[in-house]
Amino acid sequence: MNELQTILAETCTRLFTDHVTTAVLEGAEKGQWPAALWQALEENGLTLPQVPEARGGAGGSWNDAFVVLMASGRFAAPVPLAETMLAGSILAEAGLDAPLGPMAVAPVHLPAHPDEGVTLARQGGGFALSGRATRVPWGARADHVVVVADAGSGPMIALVAAGGAKIEADASLAREPRDTLTWSGAPVAAAAPLRGRLGRHPTWAGGALVRSAQMAGGLEFLLAQSVKYVTERKQFGRPLAAFQAIQQNLALLAGHTASAAMAAQQAFHVVERTGEGGDASFEIAVAKVRTGEAAGLGAGIAHQAHGAIGFTYEHSLHFVTRRLWSWRAEFGAESHWSVALGREVAARGGEALWPHMTSR
Amino acid sequence: MATFNFELSTLPPEAEALRDEVRTFLKQELAQYRPADRARSWGGFNRDFSRRMGERGWIGMTWPKKYGGHERTALERYVVLEETLAAGAPVSAHWVADRQSGPLLLRFGTEEQRQRFLPRIARGELAFAIGMSEPDSGSDLASIRTRAEKVDGGYKVNGTKIWTSNAHLSDYAIALFRTKVVPDKKHEGLSQFLVDLKSPGISIRPIIDLAGGHHFNEVHFQDCLVPDDMLVGKDGEGWKQVTTELGFERSGPERYLSSLQLVIELIREAGKEPGERAAALIGHFTAHLVTLRQMSLSIATMLQAGQNPNLEAAVVKDIGTTFEQEIPEAVHALTGAEPRIGSGTEFEKTLGYLVQHAPSFSLRGGTREVLRGIIARGLGLR
Numbered sequence: 001m002n003e004l005q006t007i008l009a010e011t012c013t014r015l016f017t018d019h020v021t022t023a024v025l026e027g028a029e030k031g032q033w034p035a036a037l038w039q040a041l042e043e044n045g046l047t048l049p050q051v052p053e054a055r056g057g058a059g060g061s062w063n064d065a066f067v068v069l070m071a072s073g074r075f076a077a078p079v080p081l082a083e084t085m086l087a088g089s090i091l092a093e094a095g096l097d098a099p100l101g102p103m104a105v106a107p108v109h110l111p112a113h114p115d116e117g118v119t120l121a122r123q124g125g126g127f128a129l130s131g132r133a134t135r136v137p138w139g140a141r142a143d144h145v146v147v148v149a150d151a152g153s154g155p156m157i158a159l160v161a162a163g164g165a166k167i168e169a170d171a172s173l174a175r176e177p178r179d180t181l182t183w184s185g186a187p188v189a190a191a192a193p194l195r196g197r198l199g200r201h202p203t204w205a206g207g208a209l210v211r212s213a214q215m216a217g218g219l220e221f222l223l224a225q226s227v228k229y230v231t232e233r234k235q236f237g238r239p240l241a242a243f244q245a246i247q248q249n250l251a252l253l254a255g256h257t258a259s260a261a262m263a264a265q266q267a268f269h270v271v272e273r274t275g276e277g278g279d280a281s282f283e284i285a286v287a288k289v290r291t292g293e294a295a296g297l298g299a300g301i302a303h304q305a306h307g308a309i310g311f312t313y314e315h316s317l318h319f320v321t322r323r324l325w326s327w328r329a330e331f332g333a334e335s336h337w338s339v340a341l342g343r344e345v346a347a348r349g350g351e352a353l354w355p356h357m358t359s360r
Numbered sequence: 361m362a363t364f365n366f367e368l369s370t371l372p373p374e375a376e377a378l379r380d381e382v383r384t385f386l387k388q389e390l391a392q393y394r395p396a397d398r399a400r401s402w403g404g405f406n407r408d409f410s411r412r413m414g415e416r417g418w419i420g421m422t423w424p425k426k427y428g429g430h431e432r433t434a435l436e437r438y439v440v441l442e443e444t445l446a447a448g449a450p451v452s453a454h455w456v457a458d459r460q461s462g463p464l465l466l467r468f469g470t471e472e473q474r475q476r477f478l479p480r481i482a483r484g485e486l487a488f489a490i491g492m493s494e495p496d497s498g499s500d501l502a503s504i505r506t507r508a509e510k511v512d513g514g515y516k517v518n519g520t521k522i523w524t525s526n527a528h529l530s531d532y533a534i535a536l537f538r539t540k541v542v543p544d545k546k547h548e549g550l551s552q553f554l555v556d557l558k559s560p561g562i563s564i565r566p567i568i569d570l571a572g573g574h575h576f577n578e579v580h581f582q583d584c585l586v587p588d589d590m591l592v593g594k595d596g597e598g599w600k601q602v603t604t605e606l607g608f609e610r611s612g613p614e615r616y617l618s619s620l621q622l623v624i625e626l627i628r629e630a631g632k633e634p635g636e637r638a639a640a641l642i643g644h645f646t647a648h649l650v651t652l653r654q655m656s657l658s659i660a661t662m663l664q665a666g667q668n669p670n671l672e673a674a675v676v677k678d679i680g681t682t683f684e685q686e687i688p689e690a691v692h693a694l695t696g697a698e699p700r701i702g703s704g705t706e707f708e709k710t711l712g713y714l715v716q717h718a719p720s721f722s723l724r725g726g727t728r729e730v731l732r733g734i735i736a737r738g739l740g741l742r
Contacts, residue, residue: 001367227740231740231741241736242742244733248729248732248733250741251678251731251732251739252678254364254675254735254738255678255679255735256679258366258655258675259651259652259655259679261366262366262368262651262654262655263647265368266368266650266651266654269368285647286646286650286651289644289647290647290648290651293644293647335640337643337647338640338641338643338644339639339640339643340639340643342638342642342643342644342646343633343634345642346627346630346631346633346634346638346639347632347633349628349632350624350625350626350627350628353623353624353646353649354446357650358442358653
């Protein structure tokens with residue numbers, strides 16, 4: 001991290017410490033919108049860190065976005081921060097301005113998902129959107145949704161305001177909104193042909209990218225929380241930390257935590273470095289596989305270290321572990337990305353693996 | 361709680377520029393190597409190869425020129441190292457000295473020792489072994505008992521070292537002996553020595569490993585005289601020195617590449633259009649390889665910056681060796697191929713070699729349990 005990113009990380013930590021309290025987390029699970037948190041994020045320019053200033057963002061880099069998303073994952077911030085960041089980028093790369101307020105992205109599955117498909121049709125001087133997207137994170141809560149839609153002539157990016165869709169509300173394990181949106185000729189606020197560094201499926205690949213950073217952050221929380229707990233909790237007359245079995249498990253958790261952060265950070269770095277038309281799909285796949293694996297293993301170790309108290313709603317561990325279990329399955333689980341990655345590597349041949357790894 | 365400091369790093373152009381040169385050299389050198397030979401990697405001992413590495417200036421790369429070094433950066437060295445290991449080159453005849461013994465002499469050796477040994481190491485002419493473990497002292501290294509008793513002109517050594525890799529092929533060892541018995545303070549009274557393995561009073565007995573290979577030895581010292589000028593560093597400072605030395609050993613990129621040849625052979629076996637299960641496993645391996653390489657590179661960058669990444673190195677070694685070990689297991693689970701020796705396809709023989717050698721990956725240079733203890737200390741748990 002450079003000096004600015006260190007300052008950015010400190011700002012995030014301070015802001016989330018102030019605003020993501022247990023009461024806020026519990027309230028969010030009952031459907032309360034943490035308005036003060038969101039307002040603080042917007043006022044500090046943290047919702048669109050990597051979006052150019054001319055497009056409504058803070059004019060930073062994807063590396064800055066990584067720092068903010070790691071922090072949001074560490075605190076389980078119950079707002080569509082990752083989704084807004086991603087939506088803003090997709091808009092900006094297509095030459096569109098990002099509006100204020102929380103945004104969602106759709107569709108969240110690869111094309112050809114049987115229940116889905118969104119199309120754009122000319123209507124007067126603009127476009128109208130029709131179709132359906134399922135499991136849209138924060139879909140009902142966002143002020144706008146950024147949609148990749150088939151316009152007949154090719155894929156386009158469309159920005160639609162909330163209220164234009166019929167909503168079937170649902171939730172993730174962490175009680176975050178995961179809604180089905182159905183549009184029937186909804187008016188589009190802005191539209192442009194799809195382009196940009198996240199490739200042909202930017203909601204999918206970009207979703208995997210942002211989730212990898214959130215998971216890396218979540219793991220950092222699990223490690224810190226577990227270290228704190230085993231240091232304080234005593235059994236058999238000594239702290240749990242004094243037991244080798246506990247030490248060995250937490251050391252392993254530390255390894256997975258560090259690996260997840262490295263994999264995610266590298267993916268953001270390559271996305272930043274890759275200009276429009278570049279391809280960071282290799283590193284995104286690596287990041288989603290590695291962080292997803294670490295999330296499952298890490299949640300298991302953290303819960304084991306916490307014993308029964310960590311399994312209660314009263315204890316705060318689950319705000320992160322339930323998110324990790326959701327996030328690793330969203331925008332392609334390890335199974336999806338490892339197959340994609342394996343096919344790409346196999347197509348190049350075994351001899352090309354090392355040269356390819358070292359040429360990135 | 362200490363946080364692990366893995367910064368994202370990229371190699372500077374002068375380091376990257378070396379890569380093609382190293383690859384071309386290795387392609388020629390290893391033209392006759394089959395995949396199962398490459399799987400031996402740092403098990404391979406070949407003095408001719410080491411001399412040619414020395415001729416290229418790829419041993420002692422970061423050392424001062426006045427000691428035969430080449431004053432190149434830690435990142436240039438990193439490129440040579442990772443390419444050599446990824447290719448499965450037989451590095452043993454120079455590897456220990458390049459990585460451990462040489463840096464130890466640079467740090468703690470006398471001027472005379474540096475001038476006498478370092479240039480020959482850098483030329484790839486001197487092979488080193490390491491005398492640490494003893495029959496009753498493995499992970500508990502500080503409990504060693506081999507005595508070096510001060511006598512006229514030097515030290516008289518009596519005792520036994522064990523698991524001494526390549527002692528039968530090497531010229532020298534750097535060994536840890538007890539020069540003074542301090543009751544209840546086992547970390548005190550230890551000292552390090554340069555030992556000429558051809559000295560009278562030393563007998564070397566082979567220990568054959570489970571695969572039938574001879575790397576390990578038991579080295580017996582009976583009234584063996586080690587001259588005064590072979591003491592490394594200060595008498596009694598051995599523990600501090602040896603932990604520094606282990607830090608050198610643990611911080612390299614070699615801790616995740618031992619099973620790379622099997623990944624390559626699996627990809628070959630699976631073909632250009634693998635089935636879903638094979639693709640998933642190849643993808644899983646790739647994700648880990650890429651991440652571990654980035655972490656290793658991060659450590660090399662910290663070393664270049666003069667930092668001390670011991671904790672991060674322990675993390676990479678723990679995660680890396682677990683990964684190396686997982687590879688033959690996962691390949692077995694996927695393919696059910698019989699691990700073979702002698703006959704069989706290159707894939708089966710590579711599997712055969714690695715299935716048998718994988719247990720050693722999390723033992724050599726500090727067991728998994730010891731490493732996790734180091735990490736736990738870094739976390740503030742002990």
